[in-house]
Amino acid sequence: MLEQAFRPFLEALNQTGNLRHIDGEFMNPEELFQTDILTKLDATFRGMYAIFLYDLKNDQGITAYLHSGSVGSDSTSRVLVLYEKAPRSRRNNTMADLGITVHEENPAVAFARDLFPSKPLMLPGVLLLRRISHASDAVYVPLEGKQEAVAARARQLFAQLPATIDGADFSTSTFGERVGKALDLAHIPYQRSEPLTVSDYLRKFLLLVWKHKRDLMAIVPVLGKAVHGAGKNGDD
Amino acid sequence: MALDQLVAAALLQYRAFGLLADEAHPAFKDDLTHFISAHGDPLVRAFSALSRSVPRQALAGLPFLLHSNNTAPHAPPGGYFDDQTPIELGKLLTSRYIFWAMQHNPDAALAVVFYLLRATLYVLHTRGFDTSVRYLLDLRKHGYLLNSSSLNHCLAFLFLVRQRVSSDDEIVPLCIAGQPHSAADWYNAELLPVDLQALPVLREAAEGMAYLVQTAGTDIDEVRASQSYDDWILGQHYLGSLMLTVHFILRYLNMDEEPAFRAFDVRYEEICADCFAFYHILRGEPERYPFEARFTASYGVIKAVEMGGGDWQNRLCDERVLVPDQLADLLLPSDGTINLQLEEASIPPAWRLLSSAVAPVYANLVVRNPDYRSLARVVKMNTNAASAPPDIRYFLRSMRQEPENEHLRGQLLDFYPYCDRWLFVEARYLDRRGDPSAAMARLQQAISIDPTDHSRWKSMSVILRKFGDERAADRLAGFARTLRNGRATAQ
Numbered sequence: 001m002l003e004q005a006f007r008p009f010l011e012a013l014n015q016t017g018n019l020r021h022i023d024g025e026f027m028n029p030e031e032l033f034q035t036d037i038l039t040k041l042d043a044t045f046r047g048m049y050a051i052f053l054y055d056l057k058n059d060q061g062i063t064a065y066l067h068s069g070s071v072g073s074d075s076t077s078r079v080l081v082l083y084e085k086a087p088r089s090r091r092n093n094t095m096a097d098l099g100i101t102v103h104e105e106n107p108a109v110a111f112a113r114d115l116f117p118s119k120p121l122m123l124p125g126v127l128l129l130r131r132i133s134h135a136s137d138a139v140y141v142p143l144e145g146k147q148e149a150v151a152a153r154a155r156q157l158f159a160q161l162p163a164t165i166d167g168a169d170f171s172t173s174t175f176g177e178r179v180g181k182a183l184d185l186a187h188i189p190y191q192r193s194e195p196l197t198v199s200d201y202l203r204k205f206l207l208l209v210w211k212h213k214r215d216l217m218a219i220v221p222v223l224g225k226a227v228h229g230a231g232k233n234g235d236d
Numbered sequence: 237m238a239l240d241q242l243v244a245a246a247l248l249q250y251r252a253f254g255l256l257a258d259e260a261h262p263a264f265k266d267d268l269t270h271f272i273s274a275h276g277d278p279l280v281r282a283f284s285a286l287s288r289s290v291p292r293q294a295l296a297g298l299p300f301l302l303h304s305n306n307t308a309p310h311a312p313p314g315g316y317f318d319d320q321t322p323i324e325l326g327k328l329l330t331s332r333y334i335f336w337a338m339q340h341n342p343d344a345a346l347a348v349v350f351y352l353l354r355a356t357l358y359v360l361h362t363r364g365f366d367t368s369v370r371y372l373l374d375l376r377k378h379g380y381l382l383n384s385s386s387l388n389h390c391l392a393f394l395f396l397v398r399q400r401v402s403s404d405d406e407i408v409p410l411c412i413a414g415q416p417h418s419a420a421d422w423y424n425a426e427l428l429p430v431d432l433q434a435l436p437v438l439r440e441a442a443e444g445m446a447y448l449v450q451t452a453g454t455d456i457d458e459v460r461a462s463q464s465y466d467d468w469i470l471g472q473h474y475l476g477s478l479m480l481t482v483h484f485i486l487r488y489l490n491m492d493e494e495p496a497f498r499a500f501d502v503r504y505e506e507i508c509a510d511c512f513a514f515y516h517i518l519r520g521e522p523e524r525y526p527f528e529a530r531f532t533a534s535y536g537v538i539k540a541v542e543m544g545g546g547d548w549q550n551r552l553c554d555e556r557v558l559v560p561d562q563l564a565d566l567l568l569p570s571d572g573t574i575n576l577q578l579e580e581a582s583i584p585p586a587w588r589l590l591s592s593a594v595a596p597v598y599a600n601l602v603v604r605n606p607d608y609r610s611l612a613r614v615v616k617m618n619t620n621a622a623s624a625p626p627d628i629r630y631f632l633r634s635m636r637q638e639p640e641n642e643h644l645r646g647q648l649l650d651f652y653p654y655c656d657r658w659l660f661v662e663a664r665y666l667d668r669r670g671d672p673s674a675a676m677a678r679l680q681q682a683i684s685i686d687p688t689d690h691s692r693w694k695s696m697s698v699i700l701r702k703f704g705d706e707r708a709a710d711r712l713a714g715f716a717r718t719l720r721n722g723r724a725t726a727q
Binding site: 011013224 | 442446449494496497498554
């Protein structure tokens with residue numbers, strides 16, 4: 001699926017009715033988060049989230065993979081993917097230009113530290129979540145190395161994911177347990193968290209990114225309704 | 237080599253007509269007749285006379301559509317130009333205006349869709365589904381299609397058919413009878429009726445839709461990255477209609493509520509509104525010199541965005557097409573101010589005015605002023621005071637007295653940039669001074685404004701000879717004679 005900027009996507013998701021404004025549908029971020037937009041996101045997408053956490057300037061393998069465009073075809077229709085990307089506009093600054101030290105204040109690093117306070121995460125990697133606006137356990141998979149290694153690992157990982165949620169009974173095993181089991185079988189190293197609610201941290205992460213005139217990119221799966229009969233055969 | 241510019245200018249002029257002409261305007265028929273007699277026909281005849289001497293670089297990568305195999309018996313009905321495409325430029329241009337006339341004839345509406353679909357299916361057959369979608373958009377982008385109705389029809393049909401086959405390879409056999417063996421066979425291929433209701437839906441429309449949405453996004457980026465005012469004007473006209481096409485297809489396929497496409501839909505709708513506002517402003521500012529780039533019309537929107545607060549400039553530049561990338565630093569400096577009234581000297585030359593290839597078409601279709609060549613432009617001189625431009629006759633008289641006065645020469649073209657008589661004089665002057673390349677550039681401008689004057693073609697042949705292109709020079713000299721004799725017998 002195609003890539004799009006996350007902020008206009010959330011604004012459009014929040015929009016109701018056909019009223020349009022001359023200045024566009026830009027929203028002040030505080031105003032946007034006063035609505036229950038993240039709950040709405042959870043309600044719209046029944047799959048899972050994959051958030052790539054990395055440093056755009058220093059983690060070259062993962063940067064190259066995310067900029068190559070193949071993540072959109074690797075990620076399957078069960079996963080909504082989020083990641084930072086070097087912006088198109090000459091107006092946007094890269095984090096590197098802001099003169100902040102990467103290990104202390106990179107928004108992705110701060111976000112990772114908030115989520116896993118006891119066991120520091122080794123970035124870069126990808127965080128898997130079932131829900132954002134209410135408690136869910138998170139699974140973190142490190143993605144180190146050159147572009148080929150990152151791409152191979154990411155493809156291997158994405159291939160495991162649909163089976164962990166399709167028809168799953170989460171009352172007998174949690175999301176983290178199911179994903180962990182699949183990753184164990186595939187020999188993919190990972191780290192699990194206690195159940196946590198990501199929305200506050202994600203909000204903080206996004207506000208920081210937006211404040212620096214940056215945005216996350218989203219690969220949004222299509223829900224689809226045009227196919228008659230079973231709706232679950234449209235994986236790609 | 238030297239003819240490259242002329243070919244590029246001619247192609248640009250055709251593109252400009254296709255995009256700027258309003259097919260619903262009551263004067264459309266006259267507009268087309270005028271374009272053919274004043275530009276199309278003399279250019280076609282010149283290129284036909286030049287025959288194989290026409291350089292083909294400017295054609296590379298452009299889309300083409302042929303509705304009849306008389307144009308080029310060995311060429312397929314549609315595709316993109318490469319070195320080997322066996323189509324002569326003169327014949328291509330003729331077939332283009334025949335196709336325009338066809339689009340204006342209500343009785344030929346079905347035939348137009350038929351030709352379009354056949355060419356598109358050929359592209360699908362040879363280069364795949366996504367390229368066939370891109371091809372349809374490119375025909376509109378390059379002015380083959382005067383409006384989007386046939387384009388929308390074909391796109392919708394392609395998407396619906398695609399949902400009803402399990403592989404793209406099945407689309408062509410479903411729509412075309414028999415199996416055309418050669419490219420030329422395609423002209424006789426029969427289009428089969430496809431009963432969409434009777435075929436079950438096997439696939440989501442989303443995949444093809446995602447490509448359409450994405451490729452429309454690359455067009456948006458391309459227009460924003462325009463390198464000249466020509467590109468910007470033509471790009472805005474194309475984008476307005478492209479955004480409507482995407483809007484239509486999203487709804488036609490019930491994809492407009494799909495969350496993955498919502499943000500695109502919202503944004504494209506805004507861009508569409510901006511394009512049409514621009515379109516009306518261009519046509520409704522009688523007091524301004526109509527060929528100069530101006531951005532003051534964006535002020536209202538930019539101001540409104542600013543008042544909305546936040547990182548407005550940033551998102552305006554990222555999400556809308558109000559400000560070209562090349563001028564963004566000038567128009568919206570990074571200190572947060574808005575500076576839409578630019579100093580002439582600060583604007584890159586390609587952004588100051590429409591080129592002489594686009595200006596004649598624009599003058600006729602948008603400004604509707606046939607006397608644009610003697611229309612004076614207000615130029616800020618070094619003193620900073622805008623002085624009233626002297627009468628054009630004053631200039632021509634003074635120049636006869638002082639032919640070497642460089643200051644006067646420069647001023648004349650500042651005030652009257654499309655004075656083709658003077659461009660021609662200037663070309664001959666530059667040639668005498670021993671600068672054939674500069675002379676050629678001026679001649680190309682003079683010819684773009686009026687290609688019916690045989691003496692300009694004669695001069696061009698003289699300069700081609702200096703470049704050592706004897707064959708092209710002979711052919712062009714022959715054409716200049718025919719043009720002169722034709723005029724003599726017509727009078």
